[in-house]
Amino acid sequence: MRDRRLSPHSGLISRRGLMKRSLAAAAATSLPLRAFAQDPISVAGIYTVPVEQQWVSRIHIAAEAAKAAGQITYTFSENTANTDYPRVMREYAESGVKLIVGEVFGVETEAREVVLDYPDTAFLLGSSLPADPEYPNLAVFDNYIQDASYLSGIVAGAMTQTGKIGMVGGFPIPEVSRLMHAFMAGVKETRPDAEFQVSFIGSWFDPPNAKETAFAMIEGGVDMIYAERFGVSDAAMEKGILAIGNVIDTQSEYPKTVVASALWHFEPTLQAALANIAADAFKADNYGVFSFMKEGGCSLAPLGTFAGKVPQGALDLVTEREAAIKAGTFVVEINDTDPSI
Structure with a gap:
């Protein structure tokens, strides 16, 4: 059936x-x-x-x-x-x-x-x-892919020019909140003064709504956006800003937009x-x-079209933290609280 x-x-x-x-x-x-x-x-x-x-x-x-x-x-x-x-x-x-x-x-x-x-x-x-x-x-x-989300945040923090980062999610449930918190923690490693705008669209699959929410954030000054939902990267591509993917690698569809993705x-x-x-x-x-x-349940997607464009210092930190995570000497915090509050 x-x-x-x-x-x-x-x-x-x-x-x-x-x-x-x-x-x-x-x-x-x-x-x-x-x-x-x-x-x-x-x-x-x-x-x-x-x-x-x-x-x-x-x-x-x-x-x-x-x-x-x-x-x-x-x-x-x-x-x-x-x-x-x-x-x-x-x-x-x-x-x-x-x-x-x-x-x-x-x-x-x-x-x-x-x-x-x-x-x-x-x-x-x-x-x-x-x-x-x-x-x-x-x-x-x-x-529980907070490990990969944290690494993607390191990359995002190194690539934002303004330090203003948007985040669009489905619902503020633990499964989403923990990834956003891990991403923000990674951003802070390379951009300590970063500011975040967080919104939830109230749906697991509504690309038009996610896109409009992203547009509003971009109009508010963000130059990097965390695409937890489909539709967000479309807005980023149209407005010429960068995005970070979640769960799957969509860089082939957005080769000039999606810098990195946390894969499940x-x-x-x-x-x-x-x-x-x-x-x-x-x-x-x-x-x-x-x-x-x-x-082996999560990883950071290959940089692909952004290879050579991410600052080497950030890449070195990603390599260092990834090895420590796998060795168990570095633990990414699991924070399930609503990041929009």
Whole structure:
């Protein structure tokens, strides 16, 4: 089953093309996939937005890579409304799917009611709540890519001319707030006097709204903008300022705009879940740790078109901090508070 209720937002075709390129890159460069001496594990994805959306695309790409490796069978539904989410969970569970992945940030309580009704199904869901032994077949995860966000901030601080930086996000939930705080901490390393404008658009996928919000910030004097949502880099490109990407690398679409991006790699998270299912050891647990840089769950995208344009001092600091993060001698603070307050 595949739900094709695609959003009519402009730019969707190019986003799908970008995701195809990302999938090919993931297959070529991601961590080696673990082999399991058994039949493929049946997996279903349930997503509240199109699979092109940054966050969800990383889950989708990892699942497609596992499918290509013969580890899993994979089907998915996209643009599933929160009100429909529990019903779709039940439909997949009733069909005998072994693992259900997705995100339940807007339907936490209802999703857990479904989980209890299907104890033989493993659920790996993005959630703001911690793992709970009362739901033994539910493991939670999050994109804890604060390490990469911090490194992207170092680059941003070195590239801004005015020191005024805009930040446009979806919602001020912990998953977004921690990345913004880490980014700002990185900026302060190379631009201590930086000033930030922070806005949230109240949607996970509304490029026109994000674009207009970015325009307002640019009119307010920012010359560097953190693109947590689609649409922000479009505004930056039109106005001739620089942007920092989030979760995915969009530099190929914005070669003169996107300087750097903090990338999320869902492969370590999915592989850990599949290994535990294969070993009959899946349980309530926090899989968010597999997004940390030392686990291979995030990275700073190659500078690409901006190679040679970022000050060497900033690059040296990025190299130093990256090595320390991976060694565990430098820890990027996880701050989940609303950065707009």
